[in-house]
Structure formats: C-alpha cells, structure tokens
Amino acid sequence: MTSDSSTFDLRQGATLLRGESEEIARWIGRGESKQLWFCLAAVFAGAGLFGAALGEWRSPLQALYGGIKFPLVILLTTAGTTLLNGMLAPLLGLNLRFRQSLLVILFSHTIVAIIVGGFSPILLFVIGNAPPVQASSSASWTGHGVVLLIEVGLIAFAGVLANVRLRQLLDRLSGHPRVSKRIMLTWLAANLLLGAQISWLLRPFVGSPGLPVEFLRADAFQGNFYEAVFHALKNLLHS
C-alpha cells in the first residue's frame, strides 16, 4: 500500500487482519496520523455495530446505548493504559516512543473491532431469531443467557486473534521472541485490568430482562468488577 492512500482506505484493515508485519512496522516508523484516524474510525464503526447488535435484543434504545458504549470501552481502556504501556515497553526491552506504543496497541484493538463488527450481521440475525423479551419469563432469561454466551465467545475469539497478530508484530519490531512475549503479556495484563473495570462501569450492554433500559446502572460507580467477582465466588462457596 502506498503512502498516498486515503485515511479511510479499507485496505489498511485488510493489512492489519493479514498481519503484514513489515508494512505495519513501516506505518509505525513513518509516524503518520492517518493510521491513527483509521483505527479510531474502525473502532467506532466495528465496535459500535457490535454493541448495537447486542443491545438490540433488549430494545432499540439499548442498541443505541450499546453502539455508543462498546467503542468507549475499547478507547477508554487504550487511553487509560497508554502511559503505563508506553513506559513498560522500553523497560522490557523494546524502545518504542509513546506514540508508537499507542499505535501498536490501537492496531490490535482495531483488529478486535473489525472482527466483532464483521460478525454483527450474524449476531443480529441470531438475536432476531431468539425469544423476545418478556419481563420475568424463563424464555427471556434463556435468550439473555444465549446472547451473553455469544457475546463472550465472539469477544474471546476476536481477542485471541488480535493478540496473535500483536505478538507477530512485536516479534518483528523487537527481533527477540522473549522480549515480545514479555511486553505482550504485560500489556495484556494492564489492558485486562482496566478494561474489565471500564466494562463494569459502563454496563449494561445486553440488558437484563428484569431491569429497566438505562445508559448506566444507578449504582455504576459503587463497587468494582473484582469486588463483584469476589462476592459472587464467596456466595457460591457458601451456598
């Protein structure tokens, strides 16, 4: 791809998906802003479509909320860990500038967004065939469970593929598999730590049948993801 391709050239997405590490390394080296704008647009479009498809099961309003919130999870997580990840990379053996480490992480998140966005027509079709929401009906809870499982499955699938591509890119940039493995695992831990909490704060995405449709839950900023997991495990062990 030549450097005079437009900012929103879709072939950039294909390059990311194929994992053409040499071309991607050139983008990082050139430091142009058009890849940054492309990634932002792809995240909004792909993750937005996916979030909207998830919320559509509950109601069109939940779809609108999901379309706004899902890209925010990705972008807020990226923004929140940029400083930390930018510092860790040179400490662990890869001398990237902050802008370059931001781009590398954003590329992997863009891959996730493109994959989940590409699956959103299928997700919407499955949701269209699921039992509709009727308050307090067992069929509604079954449908809710199915949508949650599909959501987790798709995100896990996209996440694994994106991390495979990230590892390949880091291998190319560092030339040392041990360095790239350390950096990838460290970045992953930081992103998962913050990403889980941001997802918790911005819930709901699917929308529970027994609760009203809301942009954020009333108790969004009371408690955190890890506390909730801890209490759930405690209750499970004591039941």
Next chain:
Amino acid sequence: MNESSSIPPLTNPTIPGISRETHQPDPPLGGLESDRQPIASLITAIEAALREPRRLLFQLTQPNQGRLACNLLFVSLLSAFIYGLVAGTFSGGGQLLAAPVKIAGGLLLTAVICLPSLYIFTCLSGSRARLGEVCGLLAAFLALMTILLIGFAPVAWVFSQSTGSVAAMGGLHLIFWFVATGFGLRLLERGLHHHGAQGGMMRIWTILFLLVALQMTTALRPLVGTAPTLLPVTKEFFLAHWMESFQ
C-alpha cells in the same frame, strides 16, 4: 525500535495451531490457455462453474469481473427460484409462489449476512483477495450450489409427488442442499487458495454459513408444508423446530 540482524523473512503469518491443508500442485490461475478465455454469457458461466472452475476463478480476477459476478448471482437466484418451485409442488397452492421466493430471498439474505465475516476470514487466512473478488467468489459458490440443486430437482419432484410426510421431504431437501453446498464450498476454497489463503480459518466460516442458512430455513418457514401465515409468528431455533417436526 530494536536493530536486529536476525529478523525473519517476510511471509504473511498464519494463525498458529491450525494445520495447513495440503493441495495437489496447481498451476497459478491464468497459467493455462483455457483460463484466459473470457466468459461472455450466462450459459458459458454455468458451463465454466461445472467444467472449467479454473477459467471461472481466473476471470473473476480480471477487470470486468463485476459483470461476471452479477451474472453468477443472477444464475444462483434464478436456480434457487426454480428449485423452490419444485419444493413448492409438495403442498401446491400458495406454496408454489411462496417457496421459490423464500428460498431465493433467504439464500440472498444469508449471503449478505455472511459476507462481512467471509472477507474477514479470508484476510485472517492470508488471502490477498480484494472485497470485490471475495464477492465474486461468493457469487460463484452460490451459483455452483444452486446449479447442482437444479440437478437434484427432478429427484426432489418425484419424491414430492409420492410422499405426504413433511419431515421426510424436508430432510431430503436438506440432504440435497448439503451435497450441493459441499461442492460450492470446494470451489470457494479453491478460489481463495489461489489468492494465497492458508490454514483452516475458512472452516470456521463454513460452519457459520451453514448455521445461518439452517436458521434462515426456520425463520422463513414453512418451505415445505403449509401454515396459516406466510411467515412464522413465533421465533424458534432450527434444532427446536426440527425436533418438533420429527415428533
């Protein structure tokens, strides 16, 4: 960035953990004289899909591939409509129109739903096919699948006239469709292989396509048999619907 004297040579990396398929050596597309003969008409396109897949796949990479892709899509919709007509003869009446429209429309809708994920999976598998070329390959897949269904149509018609069991007829149509889809997928896979696709990523897309198509048959029911309404009023997953039908 680090300087390294041992940076590995550039290849499009495959997703690890998935075994590479082995293929018989195949000259590159366009390498044979027959590949380069243009496909000008619908009949030639049908012949090429059945007898000269290399020619079809090569012509889908040429500058005027859009017209060929449209012809293939038209062939697939027409063939699906004709097969739907045969399926509709089981019940007769309104099904003679409803079944062909639903089968052709459902096929088109399934293809549209699965196209974005097809393009993503082709990229993930290392293929350099452009979106337009992927659309052409999808059209070729649908065309071959539905052309083969036309081949099954006389058999389906005979059974339609000689059995009254909706479940049996539905099962038979599914078997014919699975066989036809298998051949179509083989053509698609071959086309993507020539564009550089490697590994087993396309198998995942195949499973998705089959699931969406099977669910579409339930979403648009009845295709075989009759019902008070043109489209179903209750939503059901296809496995639940099959279990009900076989009881």
